[in-house]
Amino acid sequence: MTLSAIDGNMCRMGIPDQTGRVAVITGATSGLGLVMARELAGAGAQLIIGARDPARIAPLPGTGHTAYTLDLADLESVREFTTAVRGGHGRLDLLINDAGIMAVPRTLSAQGYELQFAVNHLGHFALTTGLLDRIDGRVVTVTSVLHRKGRLDLDDLTAANGYSPTDAYNRSKLANMVFALELSRRWAGVSVAAHPGYAATGLQGSVPPGLYRFLLTRIGNPLIAVSAEKGARPLLHAATAPGVTSGELIGPGGPGEMRGAPKALTPSPAATDPEAGRRLWAVSEQLVAASA
16 A cells, blocks of 8 residues: 555645654654654654754644654663653654664764664664553664665674674664564564665765765765655655554565655565574663663
8 A cells, every 4th residue: 555545634745644643753853754753743743853953853843842862872862862751751652763874984882882783773772672661553663775785793793893884884774674573573562664765865975975975975866866755755654554564664666665655575584584683682682781
């Protein structure tokens, strides 16, 4: 079922009425997250936004939102955010793990882990598990088509044995996919992964200067990429469409999963391995506990 086929009260991008729903979202200051925040708020959702700088959050439609400081690269900041959300809000209907970084130079997080793994996966793992008992609905974890190129190496989380910015990004996106599937095995709610295809957002701007950035921003973006609005459609479908089931991957159904109407896709074989899911969960749990 595509977004245009959903029945009910629609907002501008075709999502059902969200009145009465409470949604937590990361990455809402720009790109795909900003589009999702705008559309969810416009459809009536009450938003709780986590951002490194809440002052950067653009004006949103609807009755307002609540924002708290959240730095996913620092597990202490994640704990402070979850404590604030738990103290200020009751039941949550939706969590969208959207924030991310891409192909940055080797950097370590506040707790000493490779930054892309720390931000894209570990911070969201801590956020999700810290709020899970309050969520009565869905968790959407944003991955990438590049999860198909990832290798889940959990024995070198500081990237001390060699670092490739693109390999580290692919690994973090595979971790997102593995986590979403493992959460679906462990939790009674709906855990869904989603990816936007190839969308032109500010994410590519974080890539260091060089051939890869040139290919992304000067060739890929103008010739292949879709807008952030179109890229957000599969993510909004995963978050709001009736009939989405736990364990699905929602993405664009066009050639190469680069663009097209939202549909259920098949994750990579590496992502569906239950042992990989158990190991990633155990390691992530240990890392979060060690930082407490």
